[in-house]
Amino acid sequence: MAQPSPWDHPEPLALDTAPLPEYGSGSLADLLPTLAAGLGVPGTTATITELTPADRVCVFLVDGLGWEQLRAHPDEAPFLTSLLGSSRGGTGRPLTAGYPATTATSLASVGTGLPPGAHGLPGYSVRNPDTGELMNQLRWQPWTPPRPWQPYPTVFQLAHDAGVHAAQVSSPTFERTPLTKVALSGGSFHGRLSAEERMDLAAGQLAAGERSLVYTYYAELDGAGHRYGVASDTWRGQLMYVDRLAQRLAEQLPPRSALYVTADHGMVDVPFDEQHRIDFDEDWELRAGVALLGGEGRARHVYAVPGAANDVVTVWREVLGEQFWVASRDEAIEAGWFGPHIDERVYARLGDVIAAAHDDVLIIASEREPKESALVGNHGSMTPAEQLVPLLEVRS
Known part of the structure; x- marks a missing residue:
């Protein structure tokens, strides 16, 4: 048998073997429209059919918390691991982030309820056709007018217009960023540096309305993964902290509430x-x-x-x-x-x-x-x- 030439290249992967995101039934873009539809917000549709409506809904998004990474670390995240089953009255399942699985794209998918091909943030950096320059969509550099870049209303805006108490609780550094404006604005923004304060305030914002839609966010798990890897002690320590934050928020939920813990992507070392x-x-x-x-x-x-x-x-x-x-x-x-x-x-x-x-x-x-x-x-x-x-x- 002839030996392969060192100049031969392997057969390219067939495109139909790529595991597509579950747009329309189980992607991040489907989450907020489903929750908002349960709150009676016009123009939204429930496509994640197993979710039961609640009067007060909170989404806690942990940057970089992949499904596979969470399942691989039950000892570091006992509370979150308990939610993988139904022992606490909830259910745990994976969603697909959408392509690409990156923060700017995923946050826009979450906030607008649209896939990347519609909201228009289809990557970490993409070419601006008007200037020919690469535009970093996470840092929003070089400056680009936000509204023409992403013109659709967010689900928070739709909820606020429908009389739902809508709020975002995050680091104050994100309050005026263009990414927040185009992806997560609508209702009121509440900035807190302390993650524990964010959890407490998110629970308070849930209780502030008879119908509420609240979003809160934690970034540092992603940073630990990028710098040290998801196999590192630093990442595992961050996961332990995230687990305590989620439990802190869950234990303060007002009546008739549902908390959903999710993420924007997983990670590979x-x-x-x-x-x-x-x-x-x-x-x-x-x-x-x-x-x-x-x-x-x-x-x-x-x-x-x-x-x-x-x-x-x-x-x-x-x-x-x-x-x-x-x-x-x-x-x-x-x-x-x-x-x-x-x-x-x-x-x-x-x-x-x-x-x-x-x-x-x-x-x-x-x-x-x-x-x-x-x-x-x-x-x-x-x-x-x-x-x-x-x-x-x-x-x-």
């Missing part, structure tokens, strides 16, 4: 070697014909120079082999990666080529993105470790 970290800045094949590199290491938007898109998608498939799903823009849209439809204003924000990691690998850019390239924990793609997030319920 990626080894520090050339096999697992493919450096775009050092790889002439991957750079050929590329004008801009967007997205992040496990979910890349690749923008080709005019006329080179077909060549770029061919080369990326050959070079990345079985490690990434590599699609053209139209193939990714047709496959439903960003949702069932794409708004016209969003189409050109997507890469000419889109690469989603299958294995525990990254496409780093050591010169252009030195900080991001040094992260231990990463996310963005469609693997279960990144896509699946918990939906845990407590009722009073």
